[in-house]
Amino acid sequence: MPDLNLLITLDVLLAEGSVARAAQRLRLSPSAMSRALARLRAATGDPLLVRAGRGLVPTPRALQLREQVSQLVQDAHAVLRPAHTLDLGEVVRTFTLRTSxxxxxxxxxALLARIAQDAPGVRLRFVHKSDKHSALLRDGGVDLETGVVDVGASPEVLTQALFRDRLVGVVRAGHPLSRGPLSAARFAQGQHVYVSRRGQDRGQIDDALEAQGLVRQVSIVVAGFNTAIALARGTDLIASVPERYISVPPRGLHCFELPVTLPPFTVAMLWHPRQDADLAHRWLRTCLREVCGP
Structure with missing residues (x-):
């Protein structure tokens, strides 16, 4: 296999036309540069530089190679140099986001509007998130993911917070809980819809109620908050959903603070380290962070 370092040596030799000056530029001894020239001659089958008076002149083969070798060396430097700029208008790429x-x-x-403005060649593909496993990030099937990060998250996945949120109650307009003081006991006495992508039927609200000696009745378990909100709008069921999803309460709903104390939670974006330095991916993360900001 040829020594590709010889391309740099050949580029400098052809540019300087002198073994001594080339050695000085590459911080080599003249004898080391002479040995490198000998290896180049053997590799190319051409003397490359021949003596003419007190100096050296390039052979026709060397003249033919000069521009090609120079371009190869420049391209190699560009490949190994960190990327600092990105022309978003020229980016044609599809990003896969796994989220709810x-x-x-x-x-x-808001995210689509931002992308259409900055990089019209970028397309987003959203896939449904049904669990917290990071295999798709690791395998490259997903570029970016959102969710609440728990202690079981893979240590090889990078995360950055997007926003903090809390759970609030939702019932239909005119529901008994929409009138009068709301106590934990009144809240627990109602029929509830619980959201769980894992099929569980209890969570933090049940633990908080249990601490007060109360138990709520979960009548139905669904996989998404939109379904829970729709059921609350059309029935007497009580739903507990993230406040961000109902920042502008939909018509026909009454929203209220839960009568139990729960800690807020942080929704974050997750990505694999292989994507961390990619400029287009970094730009996408910036877009997502900004549209999710306060």
């Missing part, structure tokens, strides 16, 4: 339908509904329009 509610997240797409809430933040998708």
């Amino acid at each position: 339908e509610e997240f797409v509904e809430r933040f998708g329009p």
Whole structure:
């Protein structure tokens, strides 16, 4: 296999036309440069530089190679140099985002508008998130993911917070809980819809109620907050959903603070380290962070 370092040596030799000056430029001894020239002659089958008076002149083969070798060396430097600029107008790429339908509904329009303005050649593909496994990020099937990061998250996945949120209650307009003081006991006595992508039927709200000696009745378990909101609008069910998803309460709903104390949670974006330095991916992360900001 040829020594590709010889391309740099050949580029400098052809540019300087002198073994001594080439050695000085590459910080080599003249004897080391002479040995490198000998290896180049053997590799190319051409003397490359021949003596003419007190100097050296390039052979026709050397003249033929000069521009080609110079371009190869420049291209190699460009490949190994960190990328600092990105022409978004020239980017043609599809990013796959794994997130919930509610997240797409809430933040998708602003994100799409931002992308259409900055990089019209970029397309987004949203896939449904049904679990917290990071295999798709690791395997490259997904470029970016959103969700609440828990202690079981893969240590090889990078994360950055997008926003903090809290759960609030939602019932139909005119529901008994929409009138009068709301206590934990009144809240627990109602029929509830619980959101769980894992099929569980209890969570933090149940733990908080249990601490007060109360138990709520979960009548139905669904996989998404939009479904829970729709059921609350059309029935007497009580839903508990992230406040961000109902920042402008839909018609026919009454929203209220939960009568139990729960800690807020942080929604973050997740990505694999292989994407961290990619300029287009970095730009996408900036867009997502900005559209999800306060």
